[in-house]
Amino acid sequence: MLKKLLKHEWVETWKIPTFMLVALLVITVLAGLGFSAPIWESEMTGLTILMILLWLVYYFALIAVSIGITIYLAYRFYKSMFTDEGYLTHTLPVTARQLLVSKILPMCAWSALASLAIILSVFIFGAMAYMFLEPSANVSLAEFVQELQRAMKEVFGLEGGTNFVISLIALMVVGVFSGTLTVTGSITIGQLVGKHKILGSIGAYFAIMIVMQTLSMMVMFPSMFRMTFTAEDNVFVVMAPMYYGISIISLIIAVLLYILSEFIVKRKLNLD
Amino acid sequence: MNELVTVTNLTKVYDKRKTALNQMNLSIPKGKIVGLLGPNGSGKTTLIKIMNGLLRPTEGTVLINGSAPGPETKARISYLPERTYLRNSMKVKELIAYFADFYEDFKTERAKEMLESLGIDENAKIKTLSKGTREKVQLILVMSRDADLFILDEPIAGVDPAARDYIIKTIITNYNENATVLLSTHLISDIENVLDEVIFIKDGNMVMQATVEEIREEKGKSVDAYFREVFAC
Amino acid sequence: MAWNLDSDRPIYAQILERIEIQIVSGVYKPGEKIPSVRELAAEAGVNPNTMQRALAELERHGLVSTQRTSGRVVTEDMNMIKETRNMLAKEQIQEFIQRMRELGFEKEEILTLLKSEAGGEKNE
Numbered sequence: 001m002l003k004k005l006l007k008h009e010w011v012e013t014w015k016i017p018t019f020m021l022v023a024l025l026v027i028t029v030l031a032g033l034g035f036s037a038p039i040w041e042s043e044m045t046g047l048t049i050l051m052i053l054l055w056l057v058y059y060f061a062l063i064a065v066s067i068g069i070t071i072y073l074a075y076r077f078y079k080s081m082f083t084d085e086g087y088l089t090h091t092l093p094v095t096a097r098q099l100l101v102s103k104i105l106p107m108c109a110w111s112a113l114a115s116l117a118i119i120l121s122v123f124i125f126g127a128m129a130y131m132f133l134e135p136s137a138n139v140s141l142a143e144f145v146q147e148l149q150r151a152m153k154e155v156f157g158l159e160g161g162t163n164f165v166i167s168l169i170a171l172m173v174v175g176v177f178s179g180t181l182t183v184t185g186s187i188t189i190g191q192l193v194g195k196h197k198i199l200g201s202i203g204a205y206f207a208i209m210i211v212m213q214t215l216s217m218m219v220m221f222p223s224m225f226r227m228t229f230t231a232e233d234n235v236f237v238v239m240a241p242m243y244y245g246i247s248i249i250s251l252i253i254a255v256l257l258y259i260l261s262e263f264i265v266k267r268k269l270n271l272d
Numbered sequence: 273m274n275e276l277v278t279v280t281n282l283t284k285v286y287d288k289r290k291t292a293l294n295q296m297n298l299s300i301p302k303g304k305i306v307g308l309l310g311p312n313g314s315g316k317t318t319l320i321k322i323m324n325g326l327l328r329p330t331e332g333t334v335l336i337n338g339s340a341p342g343p344e345t346k347a348r349i350s351y352l353p354e355r356t357y358l359r360n361s362m363k364v365k366e367l368i369a370y371f372a373d374f375y376e377d378f379k380t381e382r383a384k385e386m387l388e389s390l391g392i393d394e395n396a397k398i399k400t401l402s403k404g405t406r407e408k409v410q411l412i413l414v415m416s417r418d419a420d421l422f423i424l425d426e427p428i429a430g431v432d433p434a435a436r437d438y439i440i441k442t443i444i445t446n447y448n449e450n451a452t453v454l455l456s457t458h459l460i461s462d463i464e465n466v467l468d469e470v471i472f473i474k475d476g477n478m479v480m481q482a483t484v485e486e487i488r489e490e491k492g493k494s495v496d497a498y499f500r501e502v503f504a505c
Numbered sequence: 506m507a508w509n510l511d512s513d514r515p516i517y518a519q520i521l522e523r524i525e526i527q528i529v530s531g532v533y534k535p536g537e538k539i540p541s542v543r544e545l546a547a548e549a550g551v552n553p554n555t556m557q558r559a560l561a562e563l564e565r566h567g568l569v570s571t572q573r574t575s576g577r578v579v580t581e582d583m584n585m586i587k588e589t590r591n592m593l594a595k596e597q598i599q600e601f602i603q604r605m606r607e608l609g610f611e612k613e614e615i616l617t618l619l620k621s622e623a624g625g626e627k628n629e
Contacts, residue, residue, distance in 0.1 A: 001374075004373050004374060008370060008373070012359070012361075080359075084355050084356060084357050085357050085359060086326070086357070087326065087351075087353045087355065087357040088357040088358075090324075090325060090326055091324050091325070091326070091346050091349070091351050092346065092374050093343045093344070093346040093347035093374065093375070094343055094346075094374075095342075095343050194286070194287040195287065267328060268328060269325070269326065269327070269328060270326075270327050270328060271321065271326045271327065303554075304554065305552055305553075305554070437550070440550055441547050441550070444543065444546050444547045444550070444551075444552075444553060445543055445547050447553065449553075449554075461512070464512075465510060465516055465549075465550055465551045465552065466550065466551060466552050467552060468552050468554050468555070484516065484552075485515045485516065485517055485555070488513065488514060488515045488516070489515050492513055493512070493513050494512035494513055496512065497512065497513070
């Protein structure tokens with residue numbers, strides 16, 4: 001049943017996020033091409049304004065993709081679970097767990113994909129800027145890869161470098177899950193409120209954020225202290241434990257939110 | 273065991289204030305068409321939503337074939353709510369595929385026959401259909417299953433007489449001897465000839481359960497007339 | 506679509522009567538197959554269980570019988586059909602007399618009225 005749910009969830013939701021990512025890619029390339037225009041030398045203010053507008057559009061496209069996909073999927077989650085559509089969703093012969101997993105997993109996947117797309121987009125934008133503004137440099141792809149490898153080696157060569165990279169990856173991976181579960185969790189918790197369920201969801205979201213921020217601060221504090229008051233000046237050594245700490249806290253909160261969501265859908269569901 | 277649904281001391285209080293069901297007890301037999309009758313606000317929809325697992329009772333239990341509402345009971349219940357749950361972006365045939373995928377007892381052939389007889393294009397998107405047609409699509413989806421229990425919440429409220437006749441005919445022809453149909457309505461006269469039994473509910477309580485023939489024989493009047501007498505409306 | 510049924514009498518008795526009339530009046534001929542329970546119920550707009558009960562009752566009287574291959578068929582026993590016809594007629598007459606008595610007519614008056622009405626019809 002989970003497979004079927006995932007299949008239908010995918011069919012139902014893939015179009016808009018895919019469109020957004022493709023649109024971001026197109027805008028990225030357009031904005032990058034903007035660097036080829038002779039705006040630095042020319043007197044044409046019209047062209048300059050046009051380019052600035054283009055980059056602004058790019059900037060907003062980045063923001064739109066980073067929150068737009070989440071908002072769209074959050075809306076689909078809310079609509080299919082807790083509105084009239086819920087009358088069908090909750091009378092399918094499936095468990096609360098299957099339902100939640102079938103909706104949360106694609107959201108996580110899209111969230112990860114969106115993050116990767118944003119990184120890729122910024123990278124393409126930067127590369128194009130470099131290419132057009134420093135044509136003399138004439139960097140080849142091979143040289144670029146070499147440079148990248150050299151930089152990586154440097155990072156991993158330093159004390160705590162590897163550990164730092166792992167902590168950073170952990171933070172990002174956990175972030176995908178905790179970000180998604182914060183959204184689905186607050187929507188679900190809002191259902192416990194009698195009449196103003198959406199207001200309840202918004203309240204729950206801020207409550208979760210405050211808890212997460214407070215706990216993160218507590219983890220960050222030792223690292224900050226160490227950086228300020230001890231002679232330790234290796235950023236990697238200082239930051240890695242902090243990232244691990246925040247990852248663990250986010251993970252615990254994500255798991256708790258999931259358990260709470262499943263409990264609510266299973267035992268406390270009250271569709272209007 | 274001849275009981276399909278057993279409701280025991282069922283209570284539902286909304287927002288700690290409004291009592292919709294108050295210690296309700298009743299049972300629904302197998303293989304019968306049962307009318308759940310009561311004025312608006314008497315608790316019909318609340319009871320139905322609890323049976324379908326869309327609401328959780330404050331107290332008491334509902335057992336369907338011995339199980340509390342859950343995936344097993346949902347696989348055997350075909351439910352027509354009083355509102356439309358169809359996704360606007362879907363086509364009629366996509367909905368048929370969706371139902372066929374999740375409900376093992378769904379008969380695609382039957383659904384297509386019914387669509388054809390009502391002249392509904394299966395390639396049409398839900399959002400292009402009128403409200404009445406959407407309701408018909410939903411009824412077709414629900415009646416195309418070979419479920420043990422059909423729960424139809426106000427299926428004939430607000431439809432034109434032709435559609436009402438079609439609905440009644442659909443219920444009669446699609447229903448098999450082992451299935452139970454529970455049908456809530458406040459428009460009794462339209463439907464009473466189709467019912468085996470009626471359950472009257474009022475203020476969240478069951479006030480009477482009897483067969484239609486019993487009422488007609490003993491009271492010498494239609495269920496509709498008797499209902500009006502009981503509820504004085 | 507639905508049969509016109511009185512709202513204050515048991516449905517079962519009414520559909521029983523209705524099918525009896527259809528048989529004696531030749532809508533369903535002797536030896537002919539009658540529609541299935543489901544078809545009849547849908548046609549009448551009544552509960553299939555009620556229709557089933559009415560047909561079982563007809564079968565008990567012997568007016569229809571179940572054949573393994575062709576479902577329910579009307580009896581070919583003409584005597585039985587005639588008897589049923591007479592019985593239905595008697596019921597009608599009894600009901601008529603009952604009503605007339607309620608209107609205050611005596612037996613003789615009823616007969617005279619009936620004769621003149623029936624005769625009048627003939628003359629037309």
